[in-house]
Amino acid sequence: MLNNLQEILSFHYVYPLPLNKFHILMKSIESTQNLIETSPAQLAKILAISTKNAGDILSKYQQVLKINLLDVYNSSSIKAIPYTSDFYPKDLYDLIDPPTILYAKGNxxxxxxxxxxxxxxxxxxxxxxxxxxxxxxxxxxxxxxxxxxxxxxxxxxxxxxxxxxxxxxxxxxxxxxxxxxxxxxxxxxxxxxxxxxxxxxxxxxxxxxxxxxxxxxxxxxxxxxxxxxxxxxxxxxxxxxxxxxxxxxxxxxxxxxxxxxxxxxxxxxxxxxxxxxxxxxxxxxxxxxxxx
The missing domain is CATH 3.40.50.450 (Rossmann fold)
Incomplete structure (x- = not known):
C-alpha cells in the first residue's frame, strides 16, 4: 500500500476518518494515489455515505490537494503525526477507532x-x-x-x-x-x-x-x-x-x-x-x- 503523506493530510483535512475506516478505504482503492480517480458512487459505497456527500468530499479533496499542507502546518508550528510515524503512540492502535493523524504543537x-x-x-x-x-x-x-x-x-x-x-x-x-x-x-x-x-x-x-x-x-x-x-x-x-x-x-x-x-x-x-x-x-x- 503506497500512501503519500500529502494525500493523507489532504483527505484527512476534508474528511477526518479514523484509522479503522481509513484502512477500509485503502483496502478498496489500494492507495491514496487512486483517490483522484475514485468516483463519488464508489466512495459512497465504501464509506456508507450518500453519493452527494462523497462527491463533495472528492471535490474538496482535489482543491486541498493543490495546497502544500505540510508547509501550512509548519508555518503555524503544527506537526502532523500520521499513524505511520515513529512518534505515533503505538498503544493507540489498540483502540477500536485510532486517529489516522495526530496534530501536535510543542515537544x-x-x-x-x-x-x-x-x-x-x-x-x-x-x-x-x-x-x-x-x-x-x-x-x-x-x-x-x-x-x-x-x-x-x-x-x-x-x-x-x-x-x-x-x-x-x-x-x-x-x-x-x-x-x-x-x-x-x-x-x-x-x-x-x-x-x-x-x-x-x-x-x-x-x-x-x-x-x-x-x-x-x-x-x-x-x-x-x-x-x-x-x-x-x-x-x-x-x-x-x-x-x-x-x-x-x-x-x-x-x-x-x-x-x-x-x-x-x-x-x-x-x-x-x-x-x-x-x-x-x-x-x-x-x-x-x-x-x-
Whole structure:
C-alpha cells in the first residue's frame, strides 16, 4: 500500500476518518494515489455515505490537494503525526477507532516518554482536587513521569498547572482543532504548554468545538497513558468515560477517596466500589506500577 503523506493530510483535512475506516478505504482503492480517480458512487459505497456527500468530499479533496499542507502546518508550528510515524503512540492502535493523524504543537518527543499518567476529574473541581494535586504530582514529576490531561476547566487545568509548577512535563489532549482554544480562560495555559510541553489533537486545525468530540478526546487521553488518576467526579461525569476506556485496555485506575456527602465524590467513590485503587499521594501510584 503506497500512501503519500500529502494525500493523507489532504483527505484527512476534508474528511477526518479514523484509522479503522481509513484502512477500509485503502483496502478498496489500494492507495491514496487512486483517490483522484475514485468516483463519488464508489466512495459512497465504501464509506456508507450518500453519493452527494462523497462527491463533495472528492471535490474538496482535489482543491486541498493543490495546497502544500505540510508547509501550512509548519508555518503555524503544527506537526502532523500520521499513524505511520515513529512518534505515533503505538498503544493507540489498540483502540477500536485510532486517529489516522495526530496534530501536535510543542515537544513531540514527550510522546516517546515511556511513563505517562493521566490526571483527570470534574470540571467543577473543588479545593479538594487542588490539595490532591499537591500530594500526587510532585512524586510523579520526581520520577520524570509525564502528566496527561484534557485542558478542561477544573481538575484538568489543575493537573497541567501542577505539572508545570513542580518542574515536570505535561501533555494536553484537545477535543478540537488548534484554531480554537476551549475553554477561553485556558488560552494562556495552552500557549505555555505549546511552548514548553505538548498540545495534541486528532482534529485538523479548523475543526471547532462540538460537545460530542470531548468523549472522543478522552479515549486518546487514556490511550497514551499508562494509568489514570481521578481526583473528583460526579456520577454523571465525563471523567467516567475516560476510565471506561482505560479499563477496557487493562489500565489501572487510581482514585482519591472523597467525602461521602459531596456530589463530586459520588463518581470517585463509585469507582472504588468497582475495584479502583484508592490513593492519597503519588508515591502509592509509583509503588503500584512498580516504576522504581
Amino acid at each position: 513531540i518527543s514527550l510522546l516517546k516518554e515511556p511513563r505517562k499518567i493521566a490526571i483527570i476529574g470534574s470540571r467543577k473541581a473543588t479545593n479538594y482536587s487542588s490539595l490532591a494535586m499537591e500530594y500526587i504530582v510532585p512524586p510523579l514529576v520526581e520520577q520524570k513521569i509525564v502528566i496527561v490531561s484534557g485542558l478542561a476547566k477544573g481538575a484538568d487545568s489543575l493537573a497541567h498547572r501542577a505539572a508545570i509548577q513542580y518542574g515536570g512535563k505535561t501533555i494536553a489532549v484537545l477535543g478540537h482543532g488548534f484554531s480554537h482554544i476551549y475553554p477561553r480562560e485556558n488560552k494562556e495555559l495552552a500557549c505555555e504548554i505549546a511552548r514548553n510541553h505538548l498540545l495534541l489533537t486528532e482534529y485538523p486545525p479548523y475543526v471547532g468545538v462540538q460537545k460530542w468530540q470531548f468523549p472522543m478526546r478522552n479515549r486518546i487521553i487514556s490511550g497514551i497513558s499508562n494509568a489514570i488518576v481521578v481526583t473528583e467526579a460526579s456520577l454523571k461525569s465525563g471523567t467516567l468515560i475516560t476510565t471506561e476506556h482505560a479499563l477496557e485496555h487493562g489500565k489501572d485506575i487510581f482514585v482519591v477517596p472523597g467525602p461521602i456527602q459531596k456530589e463530586q465524590s459520588k463518581g470517585t467513590n463509585s469507582l472504588l466500589r468497582e475495584g479502583a485503587i484508592p490513593i492519597s499521594d503519588g508515591y502509592q501510584i509509583i509503588e503500584e506500577l512498580k516504576l522504581f
